Structures are given as structure tokens and as C-alpha cells.
Amino acid sequence: MSKLEIIIVPDPVLKETAYAVDRVDDAVRTQMDNMLETMYEAPGIGLAANQVNMLNRVLVIDITRRAEEEGEPNPICMANPEVIWESEQFSVMEEGCLSIPQQYAEVQRPAIVRVKYLDYEGKEVELEADGLLSHCVQHEIDHLNGVLFVDYLSSLKRNMILRKVEKLKKQEVL
Ligand code: GNR
Ligand code: NI
Numbered sequence: 568m569s570k571l572e573i574i575i576v577p578d579p580v581l582k583e584t585a586y587a588v589d590r591v592d593d594a595v596r597t598q599m600d601n602m603l604e605t606m607y608e609a610p611g612i613g614l615a616a617n618q619v620n621m622l623n624r625v626l627v628i629d630i631t632r633r634a635e636e637e638g639e640p641n642p643i644c645m646a647n648p649e650v651i652w653e654s655e656q657f658s659v660m661e662e663g664c665l666s667i668p669q670q671y672a673e674v675q676r677p678a679i680v681r682v683k684y685l686d687y688e689g690k691e692v693e694l695e696a697d698g699l700l701s702h703c704v705q706h707e708i709d710h711l712n713g714v715l716f717v718d719y720l721s722s723l724k725r726n727m728i729l730r731k732v733e734k735l736k737k738q739e740v741l
Pocket of ligand 1: 613707
């Protein structure tokens, strides 16, 4: 496995729409392995292909490995994920993004989603997600469509966050 470099804003690759994979082959599985390693190392609870400069519809998630809890790992790998149902109820949660380091904001999303995707074996499966997992899977699918969590904020808040990241970059804190 190898660690990949995570792309930080502003970068055009984060605005691109990723293309569907034909099938989950060994190359895609290797990509998923490398993305998981990169995500755990970061550390983060999700990672989408755009963030590591790849433009296929692949993402990885593991919400169990958060510092405080350190549960058993539960990696979820998805290719061609699609939201096939969303609840009418909404949920608001503070989100962060490895491509927008050290910045956090509340984001409103459908509380529960049902997602259809190809798993690590290439089998078509469905997953119903709520809570943190729901926010995370929606956040990652957004990446594959070139959308970032700051795109849901007012332009004032968005620009403030993007300027702060610029400043951190200049100070070479990142
Ligand atoms: O590590 C991450 N935490 C997080 C918290 C709330 C909602 C979504 C996320 S995903 C983020 C990692 C990341 O940037 N994935 O694209
Ligand atoms: Ni992100």
C-alpha cells in the first residue's frame, strides 16, 4: 500500500465531476487500499478520489476510527455510489474536510440516505445511513460531483474559510 498526497483548495480537480468506473478490478481495489491508508493516516473518516487527484467515482469511509472511540475498523469502499432515497427530515452537523484543513462549519443535509454502490468485490449493494455516516457519505459523493461543504455556506462564510486556508498555506503550517 502507499500513501497518496491530498489535494487542498483551491485546486480545479476538486471542482471536477468524476467518471463512473466500468467495474471494480484489481486497479480499483489497489486504489481503494491506498485511499484507506491515506485516510487513516490523515486522519479522516472519509476520502473521495478527487482529493487524491484521481477522477473515477471511488470513495472510502470509516467512521469507527475517531480518536476518542478507536473502535474496530470498519472500512467501507464504494464505486459508483448513488443516493437512491433520502429522508424529508434534515440533520445539521459540523463538518470538516481534508481538502479544507482546520476549518469547520455546520452543514444541513437529508438526515437519512439510502445509497447503492459497487463494493470492494464489485458486488452491487445498498446501505442505509444516518447520523455521522449519512453526512460522511453525502460529503464524499459531493466530492465526486465537484462539490465541497463550503459550497452550502453563504459566500461570506465560504470566502472567510478559503482565505484562512490561503493564509495557513502562506505560513507553511500545512
Ligand atoms: O474527516 C472528515 N470528517 C467529516 C466530518 C463530518 C462530515 C464529513 C466529514 S468527511 C472528512 C474527510 C473528508 O474530507 N472527506 O472528503
Ligand atoms: Ni472532504
